[in-house]
Amino acid sequence: xxxxxxxxxxxxxxxxxxxxxxxxxxxxxxxxxxxxxxxxxxxxxxxxxxxxxxxxxxxxxxxxxxxxxxxxxxxxxxxxxxxxxxxxxxxxxxxxxxxxxxxxxxxxxxxxxxxxxxxxxxxxxxxxxxxxxxxxxxxxxxxxxxxxxxxxxxxxxxxxxxxxxxxxxxxxxxxxxxxxxxxxxxxxxxxxxxxxxxxxxxxxxxxxxxxxxxxxxxxxxxxxxxxxxxxxxxxxxxxxxxxxxxxxxxxxxxxxxxxxxxxxxxxxxxxxxxxxxxxxxxxxxxxxxxxxxxxxxxxxxxxxxxxxxxxxxxxxxxxxxxxxxxxxxxxxxxxxxxxxxxxxxxxxxxxxxxxxxxxxxxxxxxxxxxxxxxxxxxxxxxxxxxxxxxxxxxxxxxxxxxxxxxxxxxxxxxxxxxxxxxxxxxxxxxxxxxxxxxxxxxxxxxxxxxxxxxxxxxxxxxxxxxxxxxxxxxxxxxxxxxx
Amino acid sequence: xxxxxxxxxxxxxxxxxxxxxxxxxxxxxxxxxxxxxxxxxxxxxxxxxxxxxxxxxxxxxxxxxxxxxxxxxxxxxxxxxxxxxxxxxxxxxxxxxxxxxxxxxxxxxxxxxxxxxxxxxxxxxxxxxxxxxxxxxxxxxxxxxxxxxxxxxxxxxxxxxxxxxxxxxxxxxxxxxxxxxxxxxxxxxxxxxxxxxxxxxxxxxxxxxxxxxxxxxxxxxxxxxxxxxxxxxxxxxxxxxxxxxxxxxxxxxxxxxxxxxxxxxxxxxxxxxxxxxxxxxxxxxxxxxxxxxxxxxxxxxxxxxxxxxxxxxxxxxxxxxxxxxxxxxxxxxxxxxxxxxxxxxxxxxxxxxxxxxxxxxxxxxxxxxxxxxxxxxxxxxxxxxxxxxxxxxxxxxxxxxxxxxxxxxxxxxxxxxxxxxxxxxxxxxxxxxxxxxxxxxxxxxxxxxxxxxxxxxxxxxxxxxxxx
Numbered sequence: 001x002x003x004x005x006x007x008x009x010x011x012x013x014x015x016x017x018x019x020x021x022x023x024x025x026x027x028x029x030x031x032x033x034x035x036x037x038x039x040x041x042x043x044x045x046x047x048x049x050x051x052x053x054x055x056x057x058x059x060x061x062x063x064x065x066x067x068x069x070x071x072x073x074x075x076x077x078x079x080x081x082x083x084x085x086x087x088x089x090x091x092x093x094x095x096x097x098x099x100x101x102x103x104x105x106x107x108x109x110x111x112x113x114x115x116x117x118x119x120x121x122x123x124x125x126x127x128x129x130x131x132x133x134x135x136x137x138x139x140x141x142x143x144x145x146x147x148x149x150x151x152x153x154x155x156x157x158x159x160x161x162x163x164x165x166x167x168x169x170x171x172x173x174x175x176x177x178x179x180x181x182x183x184x185x186x187x188x189x190x191x192x193x194x195x196x197x198x199x200x201x202x203x204x205x206x207x208x209x210x211x212x213x214x215x216x217x218x219x220x221x222x223x224x225x226x227x228x229x230x231x232x233x234x235x236x237x238x239x240x241x242x243x244x245x246x247x248x249x250x251x252x253x254x255x256x257x258x259x260x261x262x263x264x265x266x267x268x269x270x271x272x273x274x275x276x277x278x279x280x281x282x283x284x285x286x287x288x289x290x291x292x293x294x295x296x297x298x299x300x301x302x303x304x305x306x307x308x309x310x311x312x313x314x315x316x317x318x319x320x321x322x323x324x325x326x327x328x329x330x331x332x333x334x335x336x337x338x339x340x341x342x343x344x345x346x347x348x349x350x351x352x353x354x355x356x357x358x359x360x361x362x363x364x365x366x367x368x369x370x371x372x373x374x375x376x377x378x379x380x381x382x383x384x385x386x387x388x389x390x391x392x393x394x395x396x397x398x399x400x401x402x403x404x405x406x407x408x409x410x411x412x413x414x415x416x417x418x419x420x421x422x423x424x425x426x427x428x429x430x431x432x433x434x435x436x437x438x439x440x441x442x443x444x445x446x447x448x449x450x451x452x453x454x455x456x457x458x459x460x461x462x463x464x465x466x467x468x469x470x471x472x473x474x475x476x477x478x479x480x481x482x483x
Numbered sequence: 484x485x486x487x488x489x490x491x492x493x494x495x496x497x498x499x500x501x502x503x504x505x506x507x508x509x510x511x512x513x514x515x516x517x518x519x520x521x522x523x524x525x526x527x528x529x530x531x532x533x534x535x536x537x538x539x540x541x542x543x544x545x546x547x548x549x550x551x552x553x554x555x556x557x558x559x560x561x562x563x564x565x566x567x568x569x570x571x572x573x574x575x576x577x578x579x580x581x582x583x584x585x586x587x588x589x590x591x592x593x594x595x596x597x598x599x600x601x602x603x604x605x606x607x608x609x610x611x612x613x614x615x616x617x618x619x620x621x622x623x624x625x626x627x628x629x630x631x632x633x634x635x636x637x638x639x640x641x642x643x644x645x646x647x648x649x650x651x652x653x654x655x656x657x658x659x660x661x662x663x664x665x666x667x668x669x670x671x672x673x674x675x676x677x678x679x680x681x682x683x684x685x686x687x688x689x690x691x692x693x694x695x696x697x698x699x700x701x702x703x704x705x706x707x708x709x710x711x712x713x714x715x716x717x718x719x720x721x722x723x724x725x726x727x728x729x730x731x732x733x734x735x736x737x738x739x740x741x742x743x744x745x746x747x748x749x750x751x752x753x754x755x756x757x758x759x760x761x762x763x764x765x766x767x768x769x770x771x772x773x774x775x776x777x778x779x780x781x782x783x784x785x786x787x788x789x790x791x792x793x794x795x796x797x798x799x800x801x802x803x804x805x806x807x808x809x810x811x812x813x814x815x816x817x818x819x820x821x822x823x824x825x826x827x828x829x830x831x832x833x834x835x836x837x838x839x840x841x842x843x844x845x846x847x848x849x850x851x852x853x854x855x856x857x858x859x860x861x862x863x864x865x866x867x868x869x870x871x872x873x874x875x876x877x878x879x880x881x882x883x884x885x886x887x888x889x890x891x892x893x894x895x896x897x898x899x900x901x902x903x904x905x906x907x908x909x910x911x912x913x914x915x916x917x918x919x920x921x922x923x924x925x926x927x928x929x930x931x932x933x934x935x936x937x938x939x940x941x942x943x944x945x946x947x948x949x950x951x
Binding site for chain 1: 488489492493496497498541542572574575578579580648703706708715810820824827828830831832844845847848849850851852853856857859860886889890891917920921922
């Protein structure tokens, strides 16, 4: 062991995890010492790791009657949930895990009733649980408790900290980040949340490793994956912070591909936030960097995003050009699925430009690719686009069928961003057909979803539409609804 | 397993406020006078009932001080008069996230009746509340209990506490009581009058003399986070302590209310003082000097005294190696509950007494790890700014600093004051000594220092400047 390592482990202010044996012995001692209620936290991110540690504890404390409660569903009130699950005779200690089910993504954790109730019920814990209570929680839950339930946290008797070993984390990292980025779109909302939690936990473990054992490439990979997932759920600030961390790490490692990848991703966030000039700069810069490093796959990716930017600015000719270039590169590289995605975007632009027969042709090419590769989200997107196109052409029954098919697909994927849009379009189509009642029904469904996801802007729009429609239904006025 | 370590571990429970046996007057080391003394001074000078606000960091010793106040009021030696204390822990009655002033009044009157009955053998002749309770009792009593006949106020405590966990019943009870708020206030005051007469005319409870008046100590009121129908946090706390001042201050007895530090240090502070008079904030025990950060011996001695009382027969130097003890005290920042937590943690990392430095360091490391990931990124620069500031003050009302006070990354201290009539008590703030040692803090501090050295351009071409 070098002198440097000795100095590092002796630094009491280093945030690196202590070795597992030291922490385990201390936790074991805490359980042996505790008389009456004591609140003990164990920060442990991986369920498999927790199981292994609990097993060791049980073996080492054979004289103790240790009870375990593993929550497998969200609860709003921990104490009440435990009350229902307590063993009939008092154990020597109660280990509780599964609290992460009660919390959404880390950023939202502090505002949940679950956290609020911890503070509020602080004084009731000792009455209900007159023995040590050990909460096994991942890092983000611990942080949420520290920030949002400071009263509860302040009565702790200890926070024992376990980080998975590099071997354990590598294995999980591979299973979490394998597969094309594209397949993430096909995860349901809940699956995305689940995945975000898992990756954030894993990242925390990586970051807690001693400096000489850290794997910065794995960290960048995880940041990118979790950032992309967060962006898909419209948690843009959280996503951006992950991308910024990649930039920092990539600069440290002088790694141009990762730097360019982070730049594209940051550009995408800017695009979503409608900060167009910054987004354009980020995309152009990353295209340049990828060309230099001969990475055409990513050039195409950046071009596709540049196309999105121009489309948002309604610069249709520029958008068309960017998408066409991206289609061409992806086709040459044999990146068929990605080519399908660019084709879909190209078709959207062609529709906007009024080149409807060409657009239909391109949609169908993209649709075929999606069907061949079982990419449901792309399939749904093409059907939605086709529905819109058919409606423009006055092919109402085809439009209706395409919309309904798209709706089914996105409902199955629980995609709460697109489903309200399809419902809105279906409502407009029904208004065209003079069927106000079913239009009202679609708008109401959209309202429910928008309410649930808290999209206030679109909710206001749908409310306004609903009001006009209901008035129409009641009074029989001629509608003046913008299509 | 060491029995000595086990007994230290259990004696230093951060959950339990100090009992009479463990209480230690640290007033001088906190830079002020003890709550009990200060409150008794106010009582002696007051012509009318006083409504006294009391605040402090989570875990700084508020409940211990209130417990001590209760004991001093009851056992006051002449020339101080005796007072009959009612210690109400509102957490036993109220849901912190859904409370109303009516709930608080109901808790006060219930605790009053219960304390008088159990500690002074006084049965109130109240009919008003008994009548009201019997109107609403079907919402929170079981069928069997309903058949038991009339529910009288003096025996209602445990049953009324059920409302805390039963939102439906709570809302039903409120619907009945809220329209009668002003009558309720008048009726409570009648009860106070009746009770006052009783305690003035005979010796009650543990007191050796007849009592002068009643003091209601409302503890944990600062933990109320949401007043029903309002937003959680500061706006609810403003509503309770400022907008509802007339209700809190119309009760005819002396009152002490605990108020959140966040509100006391917000821009609403002058308004609070205007209404209630001077606020009493319990600061940290000063273990370092302001500015120089040199050890402050009186503070260290207080912390040692406080810890010593918890060790039973063990002497401090038997329990701790001297460097370990110094380390724990320094990094507690003078925060009593932190010290208790650190000692407990250190016990679990030690094999035997005296607890060695390495175990103390590992104990502190738990907090190092929690702070290094839990402090929001945007706080680091502000923490570094406070640390560099020559006056060690926080900008008035900055919400980030209010959060830092709450999560103890910033600690509040007082200089001067106390029994010296010429000294002016002055509040100052310091970054938690553990937080000061973290890499992210050091990086932020370095950055501030570098920025301070950079030349400042004479003109500002930023877009803000160009905006109309």
